Amino acid sequence: MKAVIICNGEIKDYTYYEKYFNGAGLIVSVDGGAAHARRLGVKPHVLIGDFDSITREDFEYFRNLGVKIEEFPAEKDMTDTEIAVDFAAEKGCKEAVVIGGLGTRIDHSLSNVFLLKKMLDRGIKGIIVNEYNEVTIINDRIWLTRERDIKITLLPLSEKVVGVTTKGLYYPLHNATIELGMTWGVSNEFTDEVAEVSVKSGLLLVIKSRD
Known part of the structure; x- marks a missing residue:
């Protein structure tokens, strides 16, 4: 199964990402990535995160649609994106595409790139994409x-x-x-x-x- 993980990084051209949802059996929205999910016109299977960056409007929008909510404490050892990767692995995903995983925060961008190693270890073929780059390991x-x-x-x-x-x-x-x-x-x-x-x-x- 293929997962698409929507993070809160930079996305400009939403139409560019439509192709990555083809064949996706699991869509995970990570915290503030919910805003991107709405603009992409997709309904995630689950919202994951400590929800410190999601707007109340986006949270309520998807909750009213019946989207599953997985909330975690703000003080934790893992990033929300790493939790999303673990979630996808536990659901049996063998492929994962991370969108919105790159942006102006180089610490967040690098940590997401390094998560490709965790995906590989868990049997997932992972890629991180934006409009200009596609990264895999x-x-x-x-x-x-x-x-x-x-x-x-x-x-x-x-x-x-x-x-x-x-x-x-x-x-x-x-x-x-x-x-x-x-x-x-x-x-x-x-x-x-x-x-x-x-x-x-x-x-x-x-x-x-x-x-």
Whole structure:
């Protein structure tokens, strides 16, 4: 099952995200992400959070629609988004798309990117998207379909990533080791319709970006 997790980060072009809801069996609205859910015209299956950023109007709107409410204390060890990831895992989701997970708060943005590791550990293929970026994490291989004006960036999330090999990208890597802090994988380009990125060990962020 596929989950869409709607967070409270920056969203400008709401129509851009419509494609990510195709086939979604679970929609989770995280706290103030409820405002985005309303503008997207979607009814979440559940509202999750400590509700310190949701407006009363949005809260009452979805409660009156019968949406399930999962409220948590403001003082807790996990972010609302991490709780949403756990919720999706417990419901048996194998895919998750996080929208509104990137924005002006770099601490929130990075913590959401790092949640891709938790998703991977829990058997979920996770991506975080906005209008300009799509971020995922791999520990084996991934195939990427060519898109117009898209750049591919590969960044280590572990201390080192061993055996990085690419096919179908302009700047090739062959059994390379990329250590944390290296920028070898930044801003690559497609040469084929489908590119392949594989690693032997470690955690690699794979980022599709456009200007």
